Amino acid sequence: MKKYKQSHKLIAVTFFMVAVFFTFISCSGNEISQEDQVRLWIKRGVEAVEKRDRNILLDMISEDYKDNAGRDKKDMEKMLFVYFLKNRKIYLFHHINEIVFSDDNPEYAMVKLQAAVTGREKRDNDIKGNLVYVEMSLKKDDVWLLTAMSWKRAL
Numbered sequence: 376m377k378k379y380k381q382s383h384k385l386i387a388v389t390f391f392m393v394a395v396f397f398t399f400i401s402c403s404g405n406e407i408s409q410e411d412q413v414r415l416w417i418k419r420g421v422e423a424v425e426k427r428d429r430n431i432l433l434d435m436i437s438e439d440y441k442d443n444a445g446r447d448k449k450d451m452e453k454m455l456f457v458y459f460l461k462n463r464k465i466y467l468f469h470h471i472n473e474i475v476f477s478d479d480n481p482e483y484a485m486v487k488l489q490a491a492v493t494g495r496e497k498r499d500n501d502i503k504g505n506l507v508y509v510e511m512s513l514k515k516d517d518v519w520l521l522t523a524m525s526w527k528r529a530l
Contacts, residue, residue: 409515413474413484416519424467424492427459436521437514443525466493482515489529 407415416435423431433452440448459465469490477483491505506529512522 409476409481409484410474412515413486413513413519414471416513417469417471417486417488421467421469425465427462427465429455429459435519437516439522441523462494464494466496467491468493484513484515484519486511486513 420432420435423435429452432455433448436448436451438448440451442451446454467490469488471486471488473485473487475485477485486509488509488511490507490509493505507526508529509524509526511524513519514522
């Protein structure tokens with residue numbers, strides 16, 4: 376009976392590896408659009424916040440970062456440390472309103488979105504009370520990096 380289970384596991388793993396290989400091959404010729412790259416960048420950031428992964432988030436921020444309060448990347452690192460220390464569970468809800476690329480240089484993008492952070496899974500009252508409007512400036516330098524950000528509370 377053990378050999379039977381082991382062979383099924385081996386077959387399943389083999390099929391999985393073959394599927395991954397063919398997926399990789401079929402996608403390798405297709406370039407991802409700039410907009411899809413930015414959307415994936417946002418998704419990665421949301422997942423990093425919810426996992427409380429400061430390292431991933433800091434890797435997504437440019438060394439030249441400045442926000443609307445004058446904070447730089449070092450300040451953001453400290454803020455993330457304190458926020459993650461105080462909040463064991465984090466749920467981030469967002470809606471992308473607009474992604475605009477510079478006409479002069481498509482390596483620059485402006486993202487406008489709405490976001491809400493709560494300590495519980497989706498609750499409409501939590502989301503409405505914590506809703507903020509966010510504008511982010513991104514620059515592509517091998518990978519997309521956050522260069523500036525501003526936000527304000529929704530009324």
